[in-house]
Amino acid sequence: QKEVEQNSGPLSVPEGAIASLNCTYSDRGSQSFFWYRQYSGKSPELIMFIYSNGDKEDGRFTAQLNKASQYVSLLIRDSQPSDSATYLCAVGRDAGNNRKLIWGLGTSLAVNP
């Protein structure tokens, strides 16, 4: 079992729809959870981070965390063609000896005009 799993996609949604991206993780000691976006040929950029169970909203983006189910998701409302990219889920511990991010392989999102 991979430590952080994402559906590779591609996930295809029409413009204006809600895109839902999912991520599961295996380390129950994980404390911080990140969503990064990566355009082709570019480096990743942070979209959101979340610490606590529940929802966290920032503009068109909502991150959802459920630690009991070891599941984190990203919803993108009113999807735009410019949202077409690979979305990377990353999970980390904030204390102890292993304080590095564990990365998923990414989900490719295509928003069709």
Place this chain on the structure above:
Amino acid sequence: GAVVSQHPSWVICKSGTSVKIECRSLDFQATTMFWYRQFPKQSLMLMATSNEGSKATYEQGVEKDKFLINHASLTLSTLTVTSAHPEDSSFYICSARDRRTGEGRPYNEQFFGPGTRLTVL
């Protein structure tokens, strides 16, 4: 704020030569920097974690004698690919962790440089 630069942005070299890539945090001090490699259409692969003033920690399978990392200051880390070969051609990306983390930001937040595309002929 939290800007990371990399130099060069791309490099082409002959097989057998060494290439140095610089990673700088421009407006913050980075206690830790990370080096990643990404092949086309594949995910990020962490190569090593670099802490200022100490030896880098390499991930399993990464040759430390081939990929030399130096983190001499809180704003600069370098990756040297020694005796590069065509199979080393890849997109190399660094990231940095702000030493002030804890002031409302998650400890593990990483700020990425723009990447360096290495092509070895």
